[in-house]
Amino acid sequence: MSQAPSYKRILLKLSGEALMGDDNYGINRSTIEQIVGQIKEVVELGVQVGIVIGGGNIFRGVSSAASGMDRATADYMGMMATVMNALALKDAMGKVGLIARVQSALTMQQIAEPYVRGKAMQYLEEGKVVIFGAGTGNPFFTTDTAAALRGMEMNVDIMLKATKVDGVYTDDPKKNPDAVRYQTLTFDEAIGRNLKVMDATAFALCRDQHLNIKVFSIFKQGALKRVVLGEDEGTLVHC
Ligand SMILES: Nc1ncnc2c1ncn2[C@@H]1O[C@H](COP(=O)(O)OP(=O)(O)OP(=O)(O)O)[C@@H](O)[C@H]1O
Ligand SMILES: O=c1ccn([C@@H]2O[C@H](COP(=O)(O)O)[C@@H](O)[C@H]2O)c(=O)[nH]1
Secondary structure, eight states, rough: OOOOOSSSSEEEOOOOOOGGGGGGSSSSSHHHHHHHHHHHHHHTTHHHHHHHHTTTTTTTTSSGGTSSOHHHHHHHHHHHHHHHHHHHHHHHHHTTTTEEEEEEEEOOTTTTEOOOOOHHHHHHHHOOEEEEEEETTTTTTOHHHHHHHHHHHOOSSEEEEEESSSBBBBOOOOTEEEEEEEEEEHHHHHTTTTTTTSSHHHHHHHHHHTEEEEEEETTTTHHHHHHHTSSSSSSEEEO
């Protein structure tokens, strides 16, 4: 019996750091293949997939490597890092027969299309995966905020934040072993408790536009498909 997805169109926010796998930097080949395999599973269910990818595996504007630099310059470097990840993701998708397009918020026409909302919508309707690179195109923002923004522009049904932890916790589970995972929580709770799993700007945007977020671990085999099928996986952040 075929399974019916709970969502027609999703915006997947992929952590850049998740691409490192167990490495300290960059893109781990088997990790990206594992992630692309999960994306393929949901495309095959007929779900339209837009992706915003982070850059933390290569460069962050607020990282120690950037300290002493002009913040806006460092942020432009961070945005370029996300384009590198977007190209790597597109390449890995092509190898398993997925058709993907990269649209960049910063113009770099030799390597990526510029972001054009209508064109991106058309690609999604055609069943192509659209990877949005360069975040919002503006310094002082993050790719979480870009994911919220593109998700709203694409009229997606839900934003899925695929990360290294399996949901939202009372505290950072990487630092506090006593942290407890929420099954669901509201945007106001997430903002009020200053939970650092996403930035507050992204939470506030999603709250104001009624775009729910599911936070889950991309390292759990089949997790993306379970989320899309509406099964119990990760943490739902809702209005
Ligand atoms: N309350 C919390 N619940 C869950 N995770 C939390 C919490 N507070 C902090 N974190 C941390 O937030 C991180 C979110 O990671 P993620 O890599 O997705 O961030 P990102 O900055 O969006 O990614 P990147 O810049 O690599 O694209 C997790 O690694 C987790 O350790
Ligand atoms: O809209 C945006 C998005 C990102 N940046 C810069 O890129 C890096 C990497 O993004 P992450 O969200 O941390 O993965 C970020 O640290 C910023 O320096 C940006 O300036 N604007």
